[in-house]
Amino acid sequence: MISDTSCNLASLDPYVPTSENPWNVSKINHLYRRVAFGATKTQVTDALNQNDPSALVDSLIDAAIALAPNAAPEWGFWNRDQFEAAEEANEDNDINFYQDEGKRQMIYDFLQNGLRDRLTLFWSNHFVTEDQVYRSPAYQYQYYNLLQLHSLGNFRQFVYDIGISSSMLVYLNGDENTRDRPNENYARELYELFTLGVDNGYNENDIIETAKAITGWVETNDIPWGPITFNPARFSNDTKDIFGQTANFGYYGLGSPDDIVAHLFTQRQTLIANYICGKLYTYFVSSTCNEAIVAQMAQTFIDNNFEIAPVLRQLFKSEHFFNIEAIGAIIKSPIDLFVSFFNELHFESPPTLDSLNSLLGRTTTIGQEVLNPIDVEGWQGNEDWISPDYLIGRWEGVQNILNTSYSQNQAQFSLFLDQLPIGTLADGFVNNTLQGEQVNVVVKAILDYFLPRGLEDQTLFDEALAIFKEFYPENYYEPDAVAPFLWTLDLPGVSDQFYALLSHIDELPEFQLK
Helix, strand or coil: CCCCCCCCCCCCCECCCCCCCCCCHHHHHHHHHHHCCCCCHHHHHHHHHHCCHHHHHHHHHHHHHHCCCCCCCCCCCCCHHHHHHHHHHCCCCCHHHHHHHHHHHHHHHHHHHCHHHHHHHHHHCCCCCCHHHHCCHHHHHHHHHHHHHHCCCEHHHHHHHHHCCHHHHHHCCHHHCCCCCCCCHHHHHHHHHHHCCCCCCCCHHHHHHHHHHCCCCCECCCCCCCCCECCHHHCCCCCEEECCEEECCECCCCCCCCEHHHHHHHHCHHHHHHHHHHHHHHHHCCCCCCHHHHHHHHHHHHHCCCEHHHHHHHHHCEHHHHCCCCCCCCECCHHHHHHHHHHHHCCCCCCCHHHHHHHHHHHHHCCCCCCCCCCCCCCCCHHHHHCHHHHHHHHHHHHHHHHHHHHHCCHHHHHHHCCEECCCCCCCEECCCCCHHHHHHHHHHHHHHHCCCCCCCHHHHHHHHHHHHCCCCHHHHCCCCCCCCCCCCCCCCHHHHHHHHHHHHHCCHHHHEC
């Protein structure tokens, strides 16, 4: 966890809008870009009219909790023989076909479901597995199902269930962990990456003894890619010394004091709470961690028996979360960049197979293939996302979304500007009564909408304004212009103007932030 002093000194008290600190488009888009994958124009408008941040946060969390995990696809519990039989029947349906089906579903969920699926992405980068290691599309589905099921649930139960999931057992060699040959891979990552953090509250002996406690989950009945179950004959049924206490620890269920996960959470609850809340903070607020805020979140986590939702309610409603220092403080991941932009334009609903394939392919090309992080430590994010190798791909990916949308329907670009919220400028909306010299109001509204803090530099704003205006002679924008030389949002060239401005926004450094 980053321990630098944070510039964000606001508290975890609920944010209540005032005239000096209003509820506006910037804050609404900040909320949706962090807790979901962007908002449609309708969602922004509804939130602006509601003017109640806490109620909106509650509704987003309640909707996420109520959302059931995806139903299993036909192949969700197939073994390898069944996949091979399907491939023989249809040569196009190889293993990669089914893996891509699962990944397309994840991208589709990002575009539809908000917070639940934001958290599935977060947890997939915490409880890391790589589908290219375990290979089974069925294990991939079952893993994704667990992420959805526990995304806002009880973290202790989450840890228990993920440890004996087939994908994790194969990925970290738990399926080879027997009494005669204990394998320490999962035990090490359980502490180092999943619950405590590196060298934080455990020692090498704890890892060795914990490895023995989780032996026996190796039974496959000689069915490749089938269920992996517990074989008591392969379990190390001996006394283990973990965290200074001695017992025959094992995977017995959280109701048992000798269950290894129950023991971990009893002995190290404060360390776990601080570590997990620190990760939530750096993911949702800022890479510069405010230790005092994290400590308060951790206490909420403990007080609520490691339920995730109360911590998120406290954080997302807070003055701290909506503080200006938090807005635009995180570099967008490839998924944030492409999926959120696609969702904010909302030109294609529901998304087509081609658009899902495009989003999946482009996020993968620049370093973020869903369900297949780079290694067990996951994507590190922030500056890693904007290396020189990736930056051009980021620009080209956004431009591809714009080009595809423009070729399909130019008119939707001008329609987007109709009733566009202007938020911080005035009450109401940009509409066809704004004309002539008020083009600067339209351009500022667009910049404020797509950039987390707008464009504060006057020179940069003037450059953007000039790009938008260049499609019509200057006299169209003069205060005393008369028809037909008066610029309005009804003119046929407005689609071209908006398209050109979005292409310019794409390459602004501010657009890389959320």
